[in-house]
Amino acid sequence: MSLDFEKEIADVEKRIAELSALDKSRSPKRKAELTSLKRKVKSMTKKVYSELSPWDTVQIARHADRPLLRDFIDGMCSEFLELHGDRHQGDDKAMIGGFATLGGQRCMLIGMVKGRSVEEKVESNFGMPNPEGYRKALRLMKLAERYGLPIVCMVDTPAAYPGREAEERGQAEAIARNLTEMAALEVPIIVVVTGEGGSGGALGIAVGDAILMLRYAVYSVIPPEGCAAILWRDAAKAADAADALKITADSLLEFGVIDEIVDEPAGGAHRDPETTIAATQEAIVRNIKKLKRRGAKRLVDQRYNKFVKIGRFKHARS
Amino acid sequence: MGWFTTSSTKGDKNAAKGLFVVCPGCKSHIFEEERKNNLKVCPKCNHHDRLTYKERLDLIIDPGTFREFNSHISTTDPLEFVDGKGSYADKAAQAKAKTGMNEAIVTGSGNINGIRVVIGVMDFRFLGGSLASGTGEKILLAAEHALRMKRAFILFSASGGARMHEGIISLMQMAKTCAGISKLNKANIPYISVMTDPTFGGVSASYATVGDINLAEPGAMIGFAGRRVIEQTIKQKLPKDFQTSEYLLDHGFVDAIVNRSEMKDYLHNVLMYCSRKKA
Numbered sequence: 260m261s262l263d264f265e266k267e268i269a270d271v272e273k274r275i276a277e278l279s280a281l282d283k284s285r286s287p288k289r290k291a292e293l294t295s296l297k298r299k300v301k302s303m304t305k306k307v308y309s310e311l312s313p314w315d316t317v318q319i320a321r322h323a324d325r326p327l328l329r330d331f332i333d334g335m336c337s338e339f340l341e342l343h344g345d346r347h348q349g350d351d352k353a354m355i356g357g358f359a360t361l362g363g364q365r366c367m368l369i370g371m372v373k374g375r376s377v378e379e380k381v382e383s384n385f386g387m388p389n390p391e392g393y394r395k396a397l398r399l400m401k402l403a404e405r406y407g408l409p410i411v412c413m414v415d416t417p418a419a420y421p422g423r424e425a426e427e428r429g430q431a432e433a434i435a436r437n438l439t440e441m442a443a444l445e446v447p448i449i450v451v452v453t454g455e456g457g458s459g460g461a462l463g464i465a466v467g468d469a470i471l472m473l474r475y476a477v478y479s480v481i482p483p484e485g486c487a488a489i490l491w492r493d494a495a496k497a498a499d500a501a502d503a504l505k506i507t508a509d510s511l512l513e514f515g516v517i518d519e520i521v522d523e524p525a526g527g528a529h530r531d532p533e534t535t536i537a538a539t540q541e542a543i544v545r546n547i548k549k550l551k552r553r554g555a556k557r558l559v560d561q562r563y564n565k566f567v568k569i570g571r572f573k574h575a576r577s
Numbered sequence: 578m579g580w581f582t583t584s585s586t587k588g589d590k591n592a593a594k595g596l597f598v599v600c601p602g603c604k605s606h607i608f609e610e611e612r613k614n615n616l617k618v619c620p621k622c623n624h625h626d627r628l629t630y631k632e633r634l635d636l637i638i639d640p641g642t643f644r645e646f647n648s649h650i651s652t653t654d655p656l657e658f659v660d661g662k663g664s665y666a667d668k669a670a671q672a673k674a675k676t677g678m679n680e681a682i683v684t685g686s687g688n689i690n691g692i693r694v695v696i697g698v699m700d701f702r703f704l705g706g707s708l709a710s711g712t713g714e715k716i717l718l719a720a721e722h723a724l725r726m727k728r729a730f731i732l733f734s735a736s737g738g739a740r741m742h743e744g745i746i747s748l749m750q751m752a753k754t755c756a757g758i759s760k761l762n763k764a765n766i767p768y769i770s771v772m773t774d775p776t777f778g779g780v781s782a783s784y785a786t787v788g789d790i791n792l793a794e795p796g797a798m799i800g801f802a803g804r805r806v807i808e809q810t811i812k813q814k815l816p817k818d819f820q821t822s823e824y825l826l827d828h829g830f831v832d833a834i835v836n837r838s839e840m841k842d843y844l845h846n847v848l849m850y851c852s853r854k855k856a
């Protein structure tokens with residue numbers, strides 16, 4: 260699948276594929292053409308990806324081939340022991356977690372599952388957790404705290420599920436409870452926004468000591484389509500809303516909302532998942548090692564200070 | 578002309594001129610004078626109309642005891658946000674002119690039947706009571722004051738949710754305010770949340786639903802996602818009383834629904850159980 264702004268790249272890539280298939284003889288002329296086309300793709304990709312609009316970035320963050328949580332777990336973890344259920348309501352398939360070892364570090368890894376095939380998507384509710392998902396996450400985080408394990412939260416969700424049962428079981432309370440409890444957990448929390456950081460649904464597992472974000476992930480108070488529908492009264496103005504909302508990693512770093520951008524290769528994680536996953540693992544492990552040295556009290560104090568200093572207001576003269 | 582108007586939920590200016598108002602709850606015509614004397618509650622159907630911060634404070638806090646905190650904290654425009662209808666800066670300026678407020682919440686300390694508390698009151702008239710930088714800062718500072726002074730914190734919510742015009746910074750106010758509440762929890766300082774009409778989105782999903790005690794006014798609309806969004810998602814009609822205070826009480830998320838006329842005494846009675854010193 261190629262995105263609109265990648266169409267030219269895709270055309271050249273197609274030509275390369277055709278040539279490669281044809282080229283049994285490997286004539287010097289063909290070889291030269293192939294090399295030049297490959298170079299062209301590289302420079303085009305670099306150019307296109309250096310001029311992405313926020314709305315383009317949204318498309319990349321939602322790309323069908325973008326690595327998902329299960330890919331990250333497979334690529335990063337030498338072990339993952341999944342732990343199920345919130346002990347009250349059920350087992351949310353949109354939010355999973357468990358004991359994980361990555362780069363030799365034992366931790367509690369939690370994150371949203373979006374699913375790739377249609378069946379997986381339906382089973383995981385398209386990555387939109389219900390209250391029991393947030394409660395499962397909190398149960399596992401509390402367990403991690405008791406055992407002194409660092410917590411890694413991988414965020415990729417369009418939103419917390421806006422459904423009838425979700426409301427009846429307290430979607431708002433479940434998220435609010437996590438925000439309140441995560442502020443006081445006495446173990447390191449590393450958050451990585453890998454794809455879509457969809458509003459309160461994302462924040463529900465995203466209070467931490469180190470907030471990382473992949474280069475082409477987005478993180479927003481409201482989906483651009485929703486914002487456009489309300490403030491422009493036209494969902495088709497989503498690109499304008501994406502611009503106005505400032506939802507890219509660069510903007511968030513500037514606002515002090517995130518601490519670090521994990522780089523993706525030019526062309527995005529969907530072109531080179533392995534490199535992206537390796538870079539993500541490196542960043543997580545490095546942050547775990549750094550934060551493990553912080554004592555519990557300092558950890559909680561610094562996390563508190565980190566969040567309470569976010570805000571831009573002025574002191575008006577009366 | 579001008580004899581009948583809808584009540585303040587629909588339009589403040591007209592209501593002030595009319596002799597009668599139409600109750601948004603039961604659609605019956607009621608004397609404006611009678612409604613006002615009845616704390617903006619419909620004498621026929623008990624519909625609780627929205628209050629301004631000032632009306633709320635007058636109702637809850639002993640006369641002459643309120644001291645406001647941080648009234649100077651005001652909005653900036655960190656994203657330089659412009660939408661289809663204009664800039665955030667202009668909208669905020671209009672809201673300030675209309676309400677005389679600098680942000681969507683007023684915080685301070687005051688007495689409830691003689692008990693000193695820290696209180697926050699949101700006002701829906703200011704950009705839909707939305708949560709943004711200034712709002713979050715005032716709530717946090719009020720919570721920190723309550724912590725220092727070891728006084729109960731009472732917060733009246735009225736909000737459509739996080740303010741889109743400050744983008745991700747608004748979203749982070751949810752984490753910021755909850756961090757403040759978390760400190761109160763740890764220090765065993767009482768935190769009482771009172772949800773009034775409406776309490777949604779980023780406010781219901783942060784400080785409004787994690788009170789030690791969660792109270793609500795009758796008939797208030799309270800929820801995470803809006804009714805329309807849910808109906809579009811699940812492609813079903815929702816029950817008529819969906820997301821009302823009464824519905825939340827039934828589902829276990831509200832401790833009690835308290836009539837406006839009884840709220841002050843109710844809070845006082847609850848506070849009598851929350852003081853460790855007297856135990």
